[in-house]
Amino acid sequence: MGAQPNYVIPLSEVSDRHEPLIGAKAARLAALARAGHATAPGFCLTTPAYEQLLAQSRLEDRIRMELGRKPFDDMRWEEVWDAALRIRSAFVAQPVPSEVADAVATALAEYPADTAWAVRSSAPGEDSTSRSFAGLHESYIGVVGFGAVVDAVRLVWASLWSDAAMLYRKELGLDPGRSRMAVLVQTMRTEDVSGVAFGRDPRKPAAENAIVEAVPGLCAGLVDGQVDPDRWELRRSDGATVAWHPGHRDEQGATSPLLDEHDLSHLLRVLTDVESLFAWAPDVEWTGRRDRLTLLQARPITTAAADSEDKRGWYLTLRPGTARLRKLRERVADELIPALEAEGERLAAEDLAACSDEELADAIDERAAAVERWTKIYWEEFIPFAHGVRHLAVYYNDAVRPADPYEFVGLLQGEELLAMRRNSALRSLAEQIKPNVPLCEAIDEACSSASHEAAAWQPDAIDAIRAVEGGEAFLTAFQHAVDNVLDLAYGKTRLADRPDLILRGVLELARSQNTGAVSHTGPGPHTAEALAQRLLAAVGPDRREEALETLQLGRLSWRLRDNDNLLLARVQSQLIRALNVAAERLRAGGRLAPVVRLEAEDVAKIAAALRDSLGAKVVLEQKASPKQAPKRTSPGETPRQLIGQPAAPGVQAGEVRCIRSSEDLGRFRAGQVLVCDAIQPMMTHLVPLAAAIVERRGGMLIHGAIIARELGIPCVNGIAGAVDLLNDGDLVTVDGYLGIVTVGPPEFDLELGERALVG
Amino acid sequence: MSQPDPADLQAATAVGDAQEHGQGDLSExxxxxxxxxxxxxxCTQSQSQPYGSLVALGSTDDLTAFVFATPTATRKYRLLSECDHVALVIDSRSGTPSELMDVEAVTVTGRARQIPSGPDFDRWAELLLRRHPHLASFVRAESSALFRIDVIRYFHVCRFQEVRQWVPSPTT
Structure with a gap:
């Protein structure tokens, strides 16, 4: 029998030479134990165990396929997340090699069967004084039993390929192909207090102070920032307390310090010893006090911790835990969204025409400030809460282990989205005009007479609609829809000012309902309720409440994530409305050129002009509207097969219609292939008309992908430069199973045509 | 007034702005x-029967033509004399399954014609022999024929499925 690689090494047998096999985290813990510090016993699963899994399963080829679809630099974070989710599912689906599983079973047999384990990452080369992967790779605590340990090991291995870890590795210039993962499996100790301690203050290394942070119970809450710790600054020379900040926690007794003087001086002594042992100032995780003090981890304090250029902290925000999501839900769902909705309604109700010039200037300033304020909130709070749906994805996949890692998307079906409300309002309008041919013709005529130069309809066009039977009722219903669900800005255009853009869509909806031009298969076989039951059955009664909360957070995050765009677009629409009223007034006074498109930077000028009692002319710098010309990288080059993400299954062919600006909204026809940068919530009414969808922005959870899946429309996204490479009228075949867009038929025109005869 | 990019985290991540094409200039x-x-x-054909042969190639700098040599007693010579519509496949395989996403290939379509002896022959032979000097006696043998392929179109495949077409133009 040949020598079998050492898959498991007990911590008590680790020596320095093992570090390349077990990672620095495990090697340092063993060194601490050898130096007499208390550490939790356990064993290391070496990198050969990970390599054995790769070799047996060919997961490496799978990872290459996942990450090779497009250049990593071209992948947006959502696409990296998707790739990471699929890789994680591939790891979870792989059986652990029997020889590795046997080695783990043998190691576990040394301990009582009910031992609770901490299963932690220890990737060789991951931590140094200039970088830290802390928190980017996974760790699991409270793991009991062979099966659960093996499951946790698999997830720790997979976390080498988490979105955050991949992005951070890329930022550091590390080659992901060379990364390996060892796993540290240690018994857990339950103490009344845990924390972290720094040999020096990472933010003020010259201050000669050590830092100790403590939380009640386990350290996990502190490490992921969920529990506010008590915090001490201790003078290194004599241990004197320089500062103490009590943690803000809800539990009883939170006001009395968690550690006393003796605990602190013991910790400081340990910090000093660890610094002497390793010759660097340590960052230590610990649990217990004095003679029960156990060191969980020691690593060099990263200088990067104080460096604002380091993005590790940002990557960590990509994975908020339940506690953080819970806090965000309270803030976003209970306070911010209702406030944003109320602000939009209040601004829409204001009669701007009745305002004096001064009042109108104030209204413009107020709206501009509101847009700025809500945009900031959008990035800082709405987007982080949007991770709730990703949190649900991982939770569902870990519990249910579905063959399709996107099965969880079915849980989001049927959520009451504002965009759906808007679509249904437009559908009702379409149904209203469908049987009325003269009305359809009058609307068509009115749309043709409208131009983007005009702020509204041509009056005679409206009269023509009104004159047709049913026209008056239609106009009333349309105005109602505009006020309630279409008061939105799309770029610089206020949709309420451009009814023709919307009505073109309504006409197309009516036409497609008549002819059945587009028919879609609808959602897949799983209903939201059936999937929810599947999840609850998988987690069992003990975790039922946790699962229900995760589900509720995920669904709410998905719904609000969609609604916040529309609500913000409404506030933006109200800014444009005020600017239009002002521009009209200034034009009437001969102070503004008749045709002028207002830009963001013109807001201050317009407000100032309204306040200018001397009535000076307003001069606005006119920028040419950027018209994107199709780009080809080489003369003579044309795309044939574009590769993106298979975002919604199905195969459909059709003529391309690119949506580059609001003007294009009115040009879309039923049965065309909708090509755009991204389906925005204010253009979802076109989606049911589309044969297929192609987007530049990639990701399985972006708006267009989810709506396409819900409607059963093939969708390929993540095609860099989609709107540049494809032209209106191109014939394309969209393969939503494979993520391929094929341009043109498989012809040999050139080979068999005139050119071929020249030779 | 510009709309925040819904669901787009790109601005906030370290992932760089999407390049139009990660692959760069196709002709290069x-x-x-x-x-x-x-x-x-x-790839040759006749009477509805396709046929494939591995050949040593030379090419012009502007990629508008290839050159190869073949003995006249071969099946491919006969097929070429019956049908001059040809294709060439050139690829970067080394042979391991794990390189799937890294392999590049071009399918070239074009028309093949034999080059009669004379100054033209010397010029095209030189183009082939520059890359394959050991084929000198083979190229100049009485029983060999030299062919040029005038390229009509290239189909370039990378990343397993990504396909772009390129029609080269002669440089003056």
Whole structure:
């Protein structure tokens, strides 16, 4: 029998030479134990165990396929997340090699069967004084039993390929192909207090102070920032307390310090010893006090911790835990969204025409400030809460282990989205005009007479609609829809000012309902309720409440994530409305050129002009509207097969219609292939008309992908430069199973045509 | 007034702005592949029967033409004399399954014609022998024929499925 690689090494047998096999985290813990510090016993699963899994399963080829679809630099974070989710599912689906599983079973047999384990990452080369992967790779605590340990090991291995870890590795210039993962499996100790301690203050290394942070119970809450710790600054020379900040926690007794003087001086002594042992100032995780003090981890304090250029902290925000999501839900769902909705309604109700010039200037300033304020909130709070749906994805996949890692998307079906409300309002309008041919013709005529130069309809066009039977009722219903669900800005255009853009869509909806031009298969076989039951059955009664909360957070995050765009677009629409009223007034006074498109930077000028009692002319710098010309990288080059993400299954062919600006909204026809940068919530009414969808922005959870899946429309996204490479009228075949867009038929025109005869 | 990019985290991540094409200029990419790979599979046909042959290749700098030699007693010579519509496949395989996403290939379509002896022959032979000097006696043998392929179109494949077409123009 040949020598079998050492898959498991007990911590008590680790020596320095093992570090390349077990990672620095495990090697340092063993060194601490050898130096007499208390550490939790356990064993290391070496990198050969990970390599054995790769070799047996060919997961490496799978990872290459996942990450090779497009250049990593071209992948947006959502696409990296998707790739990471699929890789994680591939790891979870792989059986652990029997020889590795046997080695783990043998190691576990040394301990009582009910031992609770901490299963932690220890990737060789991951931590140094200039970088830290802390928190980017996974760790699991409270793991009991062979099966659960093996499951946790698999997830720790997979976390080498988490979105955050991949992005951070890329930022550091590390080659992901060379990364390996060892796993540290240690018994857990339950103490009344845990924390972290720094040999020096990472933010003020010259201050000669050590830092100790403590939380009640386990350290996990502190490490992921969920529990506010008590915090001490201790003078290194004599241990004197320089500062103490009590943690803000809800539990009883939170006001009395968690550690006393003796605990602190013991910790400081340990910090000093660890610094002497390793010759660097340590960052230590610990649990217990004095003679029960156990060191969980020691690593060099990263200088990067104080460096604002380091993005590790940002990557960590990509994975908020339940506690953080819970806090965000309270803030976003209970306070911010209702406030944003109320602000939009209040601004829409204001009669701007009745305002004096001064009042109108104030209204413009107020709206501009509101847009700025809500945009900031959008990035800082709405987007982080949007991770709730990703949190649900991982939770569902870990519990249910579905063959399709996107099965969880079915849980989001049927959520009451504002965009759906808007679509249904437009559908009702379409149904209203469908049987009325003269009305359809009058609307068509009115749309043709409208131009983007005009702020509204041509009056005679409206009269023509009104004159047709049913026209008056239609106009009333349309105005109602505009006020309630279409008061939105799309770029610089206020949709309420451009009814023709919307009505073109309504006409197309009516036409497609008549002819059945587009028919879609609808959602897949799983209903939201059936999937929810599947999840609850998988987690069992003990975790039922946790699962229900995760589900509720995920669904709410998905719904609000969609609604916040529309609500913000409404506030933006109200800014444009005020600017239009002002521009009209200034034009009437001969102070503004008749045709002028207002830009963001013109807001201050317009407000100032309204306040200018001397009535000076307003001069606005006119920028040419950027018209994107199709780009080809080489003369003579044309795309044939574009590769993106298979975002919604199905195969459909059709003529391309690119949506580059609001003007294009009115040009879309039923049965065309909708090509755009991204389906925005204010253009979802076109989606049911589309044969297929192609987007530049990639990701399985972006708006267009989810709506396409819900409607059963093939969708390929993540095609860099989609709107540049494809032209209106191109014939394309969209393969939503494979993520391929094929341009043109498989012809040999050139080979068999005139050119071929020249030779 | 510009709309925040819904669901787009790109601005906030370290992922760089999407380049229009990660692969760069297609003609340069094809040129690199053709220069790196001295051989290709020549596809011929006659009477509805396709046929493939591995051939040593030379090419013009502007990629508008290839050159190869073949004995006249071969099946491919007969097929070429019956139908001059040909294709060439040139690729970067080394042979391991794990390289799937890294392999590049071009399918070239074109028309083949034999080059009669004379100054033209010397020029085209030189183009082939520059890359394959050991074929000098083979190229000049009485029983060999020299063919040029005038390229009509390139189909370039990378990343397993990504396909772009390129029609080269002669440089003056």
């Amino acid at each position: 990419q094809i040129g690199r592949l053709v220069r790196d790979r001295p051989y290709g599979v020549l």
